[in-house]
Amino acid sequence: MTNPSRQGLTKTPVTGRPSLHLNIRPFTASPLSPIRAGRCNAVLGLDRLFTGGSQSPSPQPVSIASDPELEPDFQAWLQGEGLSTQPLLLRQCGREGRGLVASRPLPRGEVLLRVPDSLLLTAERAAEESCLAPLLRARSTAAASNSTDSGASSSLPLPEWSLLALLLAELRCRLAAGDRTSRWDPYVAVLPQRPGTILDWPAKEVKQLLRGSPLIRLADSITGAAASSWQELEPLIAQGRKDGLIPEYVALEKADLDWAFGVLLSRCIRLPSRGDMQVLAPWADLLNHDVEAEVGCHLDWDPAAEVGPPAEAVSGALVLRSDRQYSAGQQVYVSYGPKSSGELLLSYGFCPPPAANPHQDYKLRLAVDRQSDPLADLKVEALARHGLPAELEFPLKLEGLPGGLLQYLALLDARPKVAQETYDLASLLFEGGTFPLLDGEDTLALALRGLSSRCTAALKAYPTSMEIDQALAAGAVAAVANRQQRGPRRAAAATTTTVTRPIAGPPTSVAPPSPTSPDSLPTLGTEEVCVSSVRAAAVAGIRVRERQILQRTQAAATAQLGEVKRAARTRRR
């Protein structure tokens, strides 16, 4: 390895600089990486296939005595299928739709919900119960014989989500035609007609509304994954039709599959204790999201939990335990993960006010410039040596910079005169936790300038002005204020701990919230964001916050750059 001090690289003292301890972690290497098991053990969220503050929901107790029983057929079915008496009730919970509330005062540590395995809709069951089962079995057999040759190991004929979506779409088509022969019918009948995810947005609107925002990448990933899944399923469906496996009245068109993907996006549960299996869990999927719930719930498969009457009890269930008390009528929430308001809007169809969401961020994408950086290959290699990819998303927040951002930027923007010094630079940045001088240039200053210019470019990318977006977002308050809450929407028939480092710098010109500013927006529920104008207002509110984050980051980077320059002048004197 080249000696840095004899070449262009000089290690500079870090005294007087903000702490530069190294804290690199791959934040969101893929915009659709599955939600990590956080404080809530199992989460509702995105699936593998798709990987390649809120304003706190209303704490008011819901009436439990007088309210009529919701979804009585569904609840009777649950009981018949082995869901024993539970201390939660299904209730209408305002903008959140239906939700589960405590039926009585519940102490800490109580098991709130216990769903037996027989009630979990798994990909394996979906494959067995699909009308295309013979074709899927043939695929599995072919894959198994290939896997003996190649060593590959999945026993499923298609990715989990494709199988689940295929069965859901089929059941929805059957129900719409009055065919009630599946045991899952009472469940499918209570699924929302429009899950409200990005898959329900008109394509033109996706491009229009999300232009300039990093959310466009998430939107592209979701719609792209749904499209490739359809490409995989379409020939299979065509074959099934040719073979007479699909009844005439089961259309199984792209729109049916898109609906199913929307249901999965907003309701699928990942079970860490069953190898991250993705399932649909009737009853458990009636839990709504609250950021506060992150500390309070543990929803996961428990192999020791007993379900069923004592004489016939079986072991193993999806269990929700709480580490807090509930009063009667209080809603029980889970966390869908530390998600920004935009991520919740695209994947779940509701939008908490971005200003009140502690997970609100601007995902800054950084990548080695393979087009015009002559050292691109070396940089890719140098990053790989430190376990880092050539492309990363860093969540910028109002409160500070994500750890590792400046080091990553310094490497991307450095142009060492001696190419091999790229490796030394990477070691100093990522292992030594120091920003060296490179050919006389301070790499910390380089990174700060790079950050500032990227913020400028990102701010220019928005098609609308801040003022217009503020007005649009404020309009949402009026748009939703008088909207009446509707009943449940129906399907078919009738219906990473983010590490932040405070950044020095003066406060930016971010305006304090005023009564009419978008900061006072309520959480927009799925019913509302299914309306195009409300969706536009919700996205405007997100753009406002993203720009505030960019402005503050830029101001802080500029201020810190000033400090770095002052410190350099002092050192020279």
Ligand SMILES: C[S@@+](CC[C@H](N)C(=O)[O-])C[C@H]1O[C@@H](n2cnc3c(N)ncnc32)[C@H](O)[C@@H]1O
């Ligand atoms: C897993 S389901 C929860 C049950 C759902 N409320 C229902 O009636 O079927 C997820 C959906 O619930 C709604 N939801 C969950 N948490 C919410 C929240 N904090 N605010 C508004 N809507 C919420 C959204 O429509 C989301 O797509």
